[in-house]
Amino acid sequence: MAGALAAKRVVPLRARRDEDKEARRRELLDAARALFEATSFAQVKMADVAARTGLAKGTVFLYFPTKEALFLALLDDLLTAWFAKLNERLAQGGTWTGHQLARAVAVSLEGEETFTRLLALMQTVLEQNVTVAQTQAFKERVLGAMGTTAALLQERLPFLTPETAGQVIRHVHALMTGLRQMADIAPVAREVLTLPHMAPLRVDFTAELTAAITTLLRGLEAR
Amino acid sequence: MAGALAAKRVVPLRARRDEDKEARRRELLDAARALFEATSFAQVKMADVAARTGLAKGTVFLYFPTKEALFLALLDDLLTAWFAKLNERLAQGGTWTGHQLARAVAVSLEGEETFTRLLALMQTVLEQNVTVAQTQAFKERVLGAMGTTAALLQERLPFLTPETAGQVIRHVHALMTGLRQMADIAPVAREVLTLPHMAPLRVDFTAELTAAITTLLRGLEAR
DNA sequence: CTTGACCAATGACCCGGGGTCATTTAACTG
DNA sequence: CAGTTAAATGACCCCGGGTCATTGGTCAAG
Numbered sequence: 270m271a272g273a274l275a276a277k278r279v280v281p282l283r284a285r286r287d288e289d290k291e292a293r294r295r296e297l298l299d300a301a302r303a304l305f306e307a308t309s310f311a312q313v314k315m316a317d318v319a320a321r322t323g324l325a326k327g328t329v330f331l332y333f334p335t336k337e338a339l340f341l342a343l344l345d346d347l348l349t350a351w352f353a354k355l356n357e358r359l360a361q362g363g364t365w366t367g368h369q370l371a372r373a374v375a376v377s378l379e380g381e382e383t384f385t386r387l388l389a390l391m392q393t394v395l396e397q398n399v400t401v402a403q404t405q406a407f408k409e410r411v412l413g414a415m416g417t418t419a420a421l422l423q424e425r426l427p428f429l430t431p432e433t434a435g436q437v438i439r440h441v442h443a444l445m446t447g448l449r450q451m452a453d454i455a456p457v458a459r460e461v462l463t464l465p466h467m468a469p470l471r472v473d474f475t476a477e478l479t480a481a482i483t484t485l486l487r488g489l490e491a492r
Numbered sequence: 493m494a495g496a497l498a499a500k501r502v503v504p505l506r507a508r509r510d511e512d513k514e515a516r517r518r519e520l521l522d523a524a525r526a527l528f529e530a531t532s533f534a535q536v537k538m539a540d541v542a543a544r545t546g547l548a549k550g551t552v553f554l555y556f557p558t559k560e561a562l563f564l565a566l567l568d569d570l571l572t573a574w575f576a577k578l579n580e581r582l583a584q585g586g587t588w589t590g591h592q593l594a595r596a597v598a599v600s601l602e603g604e605e606t607f608t609r610l611l612a613l614m615q616t617v618l619e620q621n622v623t624v625a626q627t628q629a630f631k632e633r634v635l636g637a638m639g640t641t642a643a644l645l646q647e648r649l650p651f652l653t654p655e656t657a658g659q660v661i662r663h664v665h666a667l668m669t670g671l672r673q674m675a676d677i678a679p680v681a682r683e684v685l686t687l688p689h690m691a692p693l694r695v696d697f698t699a700e701l702t703a704a705i706t707t708l709l710r711g712l713e714a715r
Numbered sequence: 716c717t718t719g720a721c722c723a724a725t726g727a728c729c730c731g732g733g734g735t736c737a738t739t740t741a742a743c744t745g
Numbered sequence: 746c747a748g749t750t751a752a753a754t755g756a757c758c759c760c761g762g763g764t765c766a767t768t769g770g771t772c773a774a775g
Binding site: 282283285286314316330334335336 | 760761762763764765769770771772
């Protein structure tokens with residue numbers, strides 16, 4: 270059975286080389302992600318994350334000093350990936366309509382619930398129990414990606430100024446997190462929202478986000 | 493000293509009449525609010541809430557079954573109060589510009605950080621450990637207030653349809669929670685954001701919300 | 716191949732905070 | 746004033762995040 274276990278393992282029992290450590294780190298992030306997707310931040314236990322990778326609880330804390338740090342690292346990855354995806358789309362030349370841009374953003378977020386859910390948790394939860402260094406590294410990365418996006422935004426939508434481009438990004442960020450929270454709901458709330466007269470409180474994330482960004486951009490253009 | 497204690501107490505040691513129970517409930521909500529304003533949801537301990545009212549921890553749980561239920565009740569109060577305030581403003585007759593409406597909303601939220609902070613926590617935290625009944629009661633109340641607001645919105649801004657009025661409310665809600673989270677930041681993050689080059693990540697809640705709503709409404713009118 | 720040093724992994728342990736409940740006693744009643 | 750009710754108490758339980766002395770894989774020098 271020791272053999273069977275070893276066969277399952279991608280990473281050696283003891284990760285001593287840097288690349289093995291990195292691989293183990295990834296395993297832990299993947300486990301955390303899978304558990305988070307199935308439940309919620311509060312419900313994910315560090316012991317479960319460990320168990321899912323076949324490690325002991327204490328080991329997780331060798332890679333991440335706190336639960337919040339683990340999830341902030343996960344968010345960091347997802348955010349980088351998302352910005353890359355979005356910026357790639359935005360690099361497709363030519364002038365766009367506001368609606369096209371809104372669609373592009375909404376589509377880029379399709380299947381990225383995990384990302385937006387974590388984003389919504391960031392300021393209220395994830396930045397609570399984390400070192401200054403990690404927070405700064407994270408924000409540094411956001412800043413870089415945002416700069417690229419702002420530049421591309423101005424290329425696609427010529428009516429944007431450097432100032433309004435930045436504003437658009439902040440407002441889209443706010444809408445993403447706000448709408449995600451309204452759309453993606455605790456089981457208790459889901460049950461309640463099933464009632465017919467609760468319809469006005471139900472939110473379709475993609476549709477609503479597209480509509481909001483489109484309207485926002487039309488407003489900027491009309492100025 | 494028993495006398496001194498009694499003098500301090502508004503509510504009798506044992507609240508047996510319904511109105512005394514209600515008063516005690518209020519005391520607890522006030523204590524929770526004060527502590528939350530000074531720190532964060534995670535940092536508020538039920539024992540502290542109890543101590544602040546001169547009661548034992550167990551007593552708090554006679555009034556609220558869980559920590560989340562306590563804070564959802566607090567949010568319920570604040571939300572009702574805010575909607576009342578806003579609707580009162582919106583009742584001032586005549587036709588408004590989109591910018592006027594945006595200002596009215598932003599101003600109504602001035603000094604209501606507690607409300608928006610809790611609102612941002614609602615779906616991610618507060619609806620986690622709460623009975624269906626309480627959730628439903630809460631949502632029922634939101635629904636009622638929203639209906640009134642939607643109607644008033646259409647009076648002030650004639651270019652709104654019943655459908656777009658509802659949309660505006662949902663988008664404003666999303667912006668409120670999203671921007672609050674961006675503006676109102678954990679101490680760690682605050683420190684990081686002080687750095688000069690982090691300026692683009694700093695958010696002035698009132699200014700940004702006003703701008704976003706104004707643009708949104710201009711976009712709707714221009715359609 | 717063997718040996719020893721290193722350090723990743725372990726898991727028993729600690730602790731703080733949410734939540735419970737048998738007991739106590741303040742508040743009302745006749 | 747004695748009896749009844751039920752609000753308040755606080756010792757207690759439990760769970761989950763986080764710690765650290767100990768164990769034993771891993772690797773490289775001989």
